[in-house]
Amino acid sequence: MIENIIKIENVKYKYEKESNDYALNGISLEIKQGEFTAIIGHNGSGKSTLAKLINSILLPTEGKIYVKGMDTSDDSKLWDIRQAAGMVFQNPDNQLVATIVEEDIAFGPENQGVEPSEIRKRVDDALNTVGMYEYRKRPPHMLSGGQKQRIAIAGILALNSDCIVLDEPTAMLDPSGRREVMDTLKKLNKAGKTILLITHYMDEAVQADRVVIIDKGGIKLDGTPKEVFRNIDEIKKFGLDVPQVTELAQELVKEGINIPTDIIDVKELVDLLCQ
Numbered sequence: 001m002i003e004n005i006i007k008i009e010n011v012k013y014k015y016e017k018e019s020n021d022y023a024l025n026g027i028s029l030e031i032k033q034g035e036f037t038a039i040i041g042h043n044g045s046g047k048s049t050l051a052k053l054i055n056s057i058l059l060p061t062e063g064k065i066y067v068k069g070m071d072t073s074d075d076s077k078l079w080d081i082r083q084a085a086g087m088v089f090q091n092p093d094n095q096l097v098a099t100i101v102e103e104d105i106a107f108g109p110e111n112q113g114v115e116p117s118e119i120r121k122r123v124d125d126a127l128n129t130v131g132m133y134e135y136r137k138r139p140p141h142m143l144s145g146g147q148k149q150r151i152a153i154a155g156i157l158a159l160n161s162d163c164i165v166l167d168e169p170t171a172m173l174d175p176s177g178r179r180e181v182m183d184t185l186k187k188l189n190k191a192g193k194t195i196l197l198i199t200h201y202m203d204e205a206v207q208a209d210r211v212v213i214i215d216k217g218g219i220k221l222d223g224t225p226k227e228v229f230r231n232i233d234e235i236k237k238f239g240l241d242v243p244q245v246t247e248l249a250q251e252l253v254k255e256g257i258n259i260p261t262d263i264i265d266v267k268e269l270v271d272l273l274c275q
Helices: 047-054 075-084 101-111 116-129 145-157 175-190 225-229 232-237 244-254 266-274
Strands: 004-013 024-032 036-040 062-067 085-088 163-167 194-199 210-215 218-223
Touching: 004 047, 004 194, 024 047, 024 062, 024 194, 024 218, 036 047, 036 175, 047 062, 047 085, 047 163, 047 194, 075 085, 085 145, 101 116, 101 145, 116 145, 116 175, 145 163, 145 175, 163 175, 175 194, 210 225, 218 225, 218 232, 225 232, 232 244, 244 266
Parallel strands: 036 194, 036 210, 085 163, 163 194
Antiparallel strands: 004 024, 004 062, 210 218
């Protein structure tokens, strides 16, 4: 039995008590241990609000969220919740607190009261995991955007977080920085970490095990990338792009070429056409 690391039960949230507008309107979602889930939606759909609710930065107006069985509205569990589901934000500069990379990663475990020898081990392990060990003595502000974001992820790893929630972590990065971050996330997921990636890039979403589309504060589609992205017309109604290769495959089907309509990967399409 795989346990749900995050359980969201009929959650509603509004930013102003008097307002009738809900940023989230009755969302229920369960994230299993070890799953790589991408949540997508256009700006204002509610996806970043959801990330902040999971991390107890915001509390639900109605409904409940549980992280490893802990109620996010329980003040006494706040630190445990944020350790269990570590959060990586859009701008890595907002997360870097020290003037040297390794000190930055040690900051969280130090605040937890972890033994110095264990901190040293966690810092080294985290840096090795994200491929940044050789930069451990560097000032973070001298690093590229992608490298800074990998340091932010290492900081979460040093807390021994089971789940990493990332709120558009590649939005401010160039393509190579985005690739670095995605490669890191896939590696972490293979090693057993639960990844919850909030993004508006389709090419990132197709790399997840599961894709959830949010629009106007509600879940509209939820399934594997293949199940979700074959609904091209529906996805476009939500103001989102679909992977170009999926669109191309469906156009080829309309022209009478016998291939599946749920292709999400260029190599897959090339292989099928070459046959």
